Structure formats: structure tokens, C-alpha cells
Amino acid sequence: MSMYIGVDLGGTNTAVGIVEENGKLIYSNSMPTRKEREPEEIIKDIENLILGVIDETKINKEEIESIGIGIPGIADYGTGSVIHCLNLNWSKIPLKKPLEKALGIPVFIDNDATLAGLAEFEAGAMKDVKNGVFITLGTGVGGGIIIDGKIHKGFNGIGSEIGHMLVDKNYYDCSCGRNGCLETFSSATALIKYTKKLMEEEDIDTIINEKIDGDLNNLNGKIIFHAAIRGDEIANKAVDRLVRYLAIGIINITSVIDPEVFVLGGGLSKAGFFLLDKVRTEVLKNKYFKTLPVGNIVLAELGNEAGIIGAAMLGKQHKKVNLFG
Amino acid sequence: MSMYIGVDLGGTNTAVGIVEENGKLIYSNSMPTRKEREPEEIIKDIENLILGVIDETKINKEEIESIGIGIPGIADYGTGSVIHCLNLNWSKIPLKKPLEKALGIPVFIDNDATLAGLAEFEAGAMKDVKNGVFITLGTGVGGGIIIDGKIHKGFNGIGSEIGHMLVDKNYYDCSCGRNGCLETFSSATALIKYTKKLMEEEDIDTIINEKIDGDLNNLNGKIIFHAAIRGDEIANKAVDRLVRYLAIGIINITSVIDPEVFVLGGGLSKAGFFLLDKVRTEVLKNKYFKTLPVGNIVLAELGNEAGIIGAAMLGKQHKKVNLFG
Numbered sequence: 001m002s003m004y005i006g007v008d009l010g011g012t013n014t015a016v017g018i019v020e021e022n023g024k025l026i027y028s029n030s031m032p033t034r035k036e037r038e039p040e041e042i043i044k045d046i047e048n049l050i051l052g053v054i055d056e057t058k059i060n061k062e063e064i065e066s067i068g069i070g071i072p073g074i075a076d077y078g079t080g081s082v083i084h085c086l087n088l089n090w091s092k093i094p095l096k097k098p099l100e101k102a103l104g105i106p107v108f109i110d111n112d113a114t115l116a117g118l119a120e121f122e123a124g125a126m127k128d129v130k131n132g133v134f135i136t137l138g139t140g141v142g143g144g145i146i147i148d149g150k151i152h153k154g155f156n157g158i159g160s161e162i163g164h165m166l167v168d169k170n171y172y173d174c175s176c177g178r179n180g181c182l183e184t185f186s187s188a189t190a191l192i193k194y195t196k197k198l199m200e201e202e203d204i205d206t207i208i209n210e211k212i213d214g215d216l217n218n219l220n221g222k223i224i225f226h227a228a229i230r231g232d233e234i235a236n237k238a239v240d241r242l243v244r245y246l247a248i249g250i251i252n253i254t255s256v257i258d259p260e261v262f263v264l265g266g267g268l269s270k271a272g273f274f275l276l277d278k279v280r281t282e283v284l285k286n287k288y289f290k291t292l293p294v295g296n297i298v299l300a301e302l303g304n305e306a307g308i309i310g311a312a313m314l315g316k317q318h319k320k321v322n323l324f325g
Numbered sequence: 326m327s328m329y330i331g332v333d334l335g336g337t338n339t340a341v342g343i344v345e346e347n348g349k350l351i352y353s354n355s356m357p358t359r360k361e362r363e364p365e366e367i368i369k370d371i372e373n374l375i376l377g378v379i380d381e382t383k384i385n386k387e388e389i390e391s392i393g394i395g396i397p398g399i400a401d402y403g404t405g406s407v408i409h410c411l412n413l414n415w416s417k418i419p420l421k422k423p424l425e426k427a428l429g430i431p432v433f434i435d436n437d438a439t440l441a442g443l444a445e446f447e448a449g450a451m452k453d454v455k456n457g458v459f460i461t462l463g464t465g466v467g468g469g470i471i472i473d474g475k476i477h478k479g480f481n482g483i484g485s486e487i488g489h490m491l492v493d494k495n496y497y498d499c500s501c502g503r504n505g506c507l508e509t510f511s512s513a514t515a516l517i518k519y520t521k522k523l524m525e526e527e528d529i530d531t532i533i534n535e536k537i538d539g540d541l542n543n544l545n546g547k548i549i550f551h552a553a554i555r556g557d558e559i560a561n562k563a564v565d566r567l568v569r570y571l572a573i574g575i576i577n578i579t580s581v582i583d584p585e586v587f588v589l590g591g592g593l594s595k596a597g598f599f600l601l602d603k604v605r606t607e608v609l610k611n612k613y614f615k616t617l618p619v620g621n622i623v624l625a626e627l628g629n630e631a632g633i634i635g636a637a638m639l640g641k642q643h644k645k646v647n648l649f650g
Contacts, residue, residue, distance in 0.1 A: 289399065289501070
């Protein structure tokens with residue numbers, strides 16, 4: 001049976017798993033990335049983690065079709081190098097070549113949000129559709145776009161960067177240097193920043209204060225959503241702003257590719273139906289053709305495993321497509 | 326040889342032409358639409374215009390593969406009905422069925438901007454690419470999206486409506502009922518409206534006054550662009566605003582699908598390189614990854630014939646695809 005290896009290379013942890021053709025994760029292992037080290041050392045760790053997983057599962061190396069690696073940044077698919085990776089502080093680091101040389105198995109790399117989307121397509125919330133957009137709401141806002149059953153990254157490989165869609169003016173600039181990017185409104189980072197702003201500027205009691213021991217540095221997305229669910233005014237103001245712009249982002253994506261489904265993933269999606277209901281309501285209010293339907297909006301199904309599964313499934317994609325179009 | 330008939334149904338004129346497999350228009354004819362009449366009468370005119378064109382070119386009816394019709398509105402591809410067409414004041418009008426019954430040739434319908442994009446793909450500025458976005462700058466802002474050589478309209482048929490992408494807040498609402506749609510910034514209508522506003526509010530001399538005989542109702546896109554080219558301050562302010570938001574639209578589309586090429590068409594694109602240079606410059610300023618390339622931006626090549634050619638080529642598309650994804 002064909003097996004695929006997926007590597008989820010993150011700023012904190014690196015996870016490796018073995019995945020079946022159908023997207024089922026059968027075994028995984030992980031270790032701290034310790035990103036302060038040289039890229040060569042981290043790549044050597046990945047190699048050893050892969051060898052360890054093969055060894056522990058006693059899978060025949062010949063059964064492994066390919067290795068896919070998800071990186072929290074921009075990949076060059078052609079050369080298999082990491083172009084930019086702010087999170088790891090990597091720039092122009094070859095990843096495919098050293099691992100292929102060491103392991104003798106084809107290696108592919110791609111952006112982690114794209115791969116989480118691919119995982120949802122292969123084995124999660126987009127399993128039954130051919131066109132879908134995965135939106136990850138975490139430190140930033142990332143996207144994974146599937147068109148006609150294939151990852152769509154665009155001609156220059158900079159598509160599905162939906163966090164950098166301009167949606168309005170904002171009170172602070174994006175890390176990309178521009179003003180108004182979706183991720184400055186709808187990421188966990190944006191939610192925390194705006195909640196702090198409200199707590200500092202508005203004279204409104206909030207239960208958030210109890211949860212952070214009076215230290216705004218303890219604020220996180222979970223605390224804000226919990227307070228919002230309990231009816232807290234400040235928390236709801238902040239969540240509603242996030243949702244308002246996320247809905248604009250969803251409608252803007254619709255105005256381009258109109259997918260069958262939008263899947264909400266990433267840390268904030270753990271707010272579940274509380275978030276989902278708000279997003280659905282706001283999207284319906286924002287439609288440009290009032291009488292025509294817009295894509296369904298659902299929650300991601302795979303959780304933390306999505307990174308490994310999507311990375312593993314990259315090899316399957318490469319069998320069917322030119323990823324550049 | 327296979328021939329295709331294209332119908333460009335407009336609010337003012339209706340044009341019908343015969344097009345070869347390669348997108349070459351070999352004969353066309355047109356008549357006033359006289360849209361104040363009943364849809365049935367207009368459809369009867371289309372039928373007669375088609376029969377006339379077949380007769381005049383002495384082409385064997387059996388050689389005609391299909392008829393495509395471009396409408397200035399939203400089409401239901403499945404039933405071949407017009408869902409909405411503000412310009413003609415049509416709603417839920419069957420178009421495919423009566424014409425197929427009368428002529429015995431398969432009929433397909435689609436939005437005119439989409440079809441102008443298809444024409445550029447088959448025989449114009451997108452001839453050599455597989456992924457491109459056609460942007461028409463006219464009364465509104467329309468789009469035609471080609472992905473992997475196929476028209477992409479999306480699951481609910483409301484994709485490529487890029488004029489309804491929200492890009493900022495604006496001082497007036499869009500006809501769709503929302504505020505901030507691209508077409509309220511970058512259409513000819515928006516350009517004229519904003520120029521009027523500047524002429525009324527700003528105390529700046531402008532050569533536009535000479536051209537409109539002191540009557541703001543005479544203002545049009547051509548006059549504004551001519552004045553801008555001659556260095557007029559008011560005209561340049563208005564054009565620069567249009568360009569600033571068009572560039573945001575182009576980068577927003579890039580953040581989703583990152584096409585190989587953007588093609589500027591429609592009435593305002595007649596401003597040619599003056600417009601093109603400004604758009605290219607502004608897009609480069611707006612990139613979210615400063616070091617990575619963004620799709621090339623070019624002018625449309627086909628002009629007024631694009632409507633007929635694109636409509637005709639719709640039959641070729643239907644041979645290869647499910648238009649819903």
C-alpha cells in the first residue's frame with residue numbers, strides 16, 4: 001500500500017507522521033523545533049524524525065511514495081526551497097534537496113495554511129467538494145484554496161494569501177507594510193490588539209480583567225471568546241469587529257472564485273458554533289446578489305493533525321497537477 | 326469546418342457574428358436592441374439576426390456547432406435563463422430554450438464581461454496563458470476569470486464579480502446596497518461622479534470646463550482622461566483615485582488566485598498606456614511580498630468584437646468543462 005510522510009514544521013514544534021492514501025494518519029511523533037539553531041541542524045532533526053517514524057512503524061521504505069513538508073511561510077515549489085519564513089527567520093533555505101539526498105524519497109514543500117486546507121479536502125470538511133477555501137484564523141489569517149480538486153497557488157505562487165486582502169483602513173499597519181489587510185482585522189493577533197485597545201480606551205467593565213490577573217499581556221483569543229460567549233460587552237465588540245471583516249473577506253473571495261464551501265480553521269475556530277453562527281449571519285448580510293446563494297461556511301474537522309495530513313497528501317497532488325496553475 | 330455563432334446582447338445594440346474555431350470573427354451584423362419592448366420581441370429579433378447572418382454567409386447550418394449569447398447581467402447556465410439583467414430590465418427570462426426550439430442549434434449564455442475575457446483568452450491578450458483575469462472598466466467593473474484554460478464562475482455562478490469586492494469605505498453606496506465596492510471607485514461611472522464632486526468642491530481651474538460647455542452632464546471618461554493626459558490637476562486627481570483602488574483590486578485578486586496576467590478592457594481602457602503605466606506603477610507599490618513578482622498587466626486587444634467572439638467561443642468551453650467549478 002502507498003504511504004505518505006507528512007512533516008509539519010512549526011516555529012515551536014516539528015511533527016512527522018505517516019498517512020495512508022485516503023488521508024488517514026496512522027502514526028506520528030514530534031519534537032521541539034528549537035528554531036534559534038542553524039537551519040542545517042533543524043533539517044537534520046527532520047531527517048532523524050522521519051527515519052525514526054519509519055523505523056517505529058516498521059514500514060518498508062519502498063512503500064513511501066513521498067514526503068511533504070508544510071512551512072509557516074512562502075515556498076518555492078520548483079526548487080523546494082523556503083523563500084521566506086518569518087517565524088523561523090529563514091530566507092532562501094533549501095529544504096527539498098538535502099532531504100531527498102539523505103533519504104532517497106521525493107520531497108515536496110508548501111505553505112502550512114495551504115496544506116491544512118488540502119488535509120480538509122482529502123479527509124475533512126471539504127471531502128465531498130471540488131472547490132473550497134480553507135481560512136485559518138491564528139497569528140495571521142492564512143488560506144488554502146482548492147479549485148477543481150487541486151491546490152491553487154497561482155502563477156507566481158503568491159495566491160491564497162487571503163490575509164493580505166485589503167478590506168478597509170485600519171488603525172495600525174500590517175507586517176507587509178500596507179494598511180488594511182484582512183489579517184489586521186481578523187487574526188487572533190488583531191483580536192487581542194483590538195480588545196486591549198478597547199479595554200484601555202473605553203470605560204466599560206469587563207470580565208476579561210478577572211481572567212488576566214490585571215495583566216494585559218495574559219490576554220489571548222480563548223479568554224476573549226469565553227468572555228464574549230458570557231455576554232461581555234468589550235469582548236463582543238472585539239469579536240464582532242473580527243467577524244464583520246472576516247465576512248467581508250469571505251464575500252470578497254466569493255466575488256473572485258465563489259467556492260462551494262469555506263472552512264474556518266486555526267486557533268480561533270475553536271470558538272466553534274459561537275463564531276460560526278456570527279460569521280454566517282454577517283456573510284448573509286453582506287451578499288451582493290441578495291437572492292443568490294453564497295458558499296456554505298463550516299468549521300474545520302481535523303484540528304492539529306491537519307498539518308501533517310496535508311503535508312503528506314502533497315505528494316498525491318503532485319501526481320495530478322502543475323501547481324503553478 | 327466547425328463554426329460558432331456569437332451574440333452580444335447589449336442595452337443599446339445587439340450584434341451577431343460567425344466565428345471560426347480559432348476565435349477569428351468572419352462576419353457580423355447588428356441592430357438596435359430597443360430594450361423598451363417585450364423580451365419575446367427582442368428574442369425574436371436575435372433569432373432573425375442569426376438566420377440573416379447564416380443566410381448572408383451561405384454557411385451550412387449543420388456546420389454551426391453552437392450559439393453563445395453574452396448578456397449584461399447574471400445568467401443561469403443550467404437552464405440558460407437570464408436571472409437578472411438590470412440594463413435590459415429582465416428578470417428570470419428564458420433565453421436558451423426559445424432559441425434552441427426555433428433554430429435547432431445548442432444555445433449557451435453567460436455574462437458579457439466573462440465572455441469578453443474568454444475572447445481575450447481565445448484570440449487576444451490572454452492567448453498564450455492558462456490563467457488570467459480580464460477586468461472591464463465601463464459603466465461598472467466586471468470580470469472574466471480563466472483558470473486552467475476554463476471559465477471560472479464558481480459554484481453558485483456569482484464568481485468573477487470583482488466589481489463587488491469591498492476595498493475601502495466610499496462616499497456613496499453601490500447599487501448592490503453595500504458600501505465600498507470596487508466599482509464605486511474604478512468604473513467610468515465612479516470616475517465621472519468623483520470628477521464632478523471635485524469640480525464642485527475644489528477651487529481649482531480645470532480644462533474640463535472647456536470640453537463640457539459648462540454642463541457637468543456632458544462629462545465622460547474620455548474627456549477626463551484627455552484632460553489628465555494634458556496635465557489637468559482635477560482630472561489627474563480623479564484618475565489617480567480610480568487607479569489607486571484598481572491596483573488594490575488587482576492585488577486583492579492576486580491574494581486569492583494570483584493569475585499570470587491581468588487584462589484591462591472596457592471603455593476606460595481606451596486611455597491606453599497612460600492608464601496602463603499608472604496601474605502598473607501603483608500595483609508594484611501595493612505588493613504584499615515586495616520581492617516576489619505579481620501577474621503582468623496588459624491592455625485588451627480585441628475591442629468591440631470581444632463580445633461576439635467570446636459568446637461564440639462559449640460552445641468550445643462547454644465541450645471541455647463543467648462551468649460550475
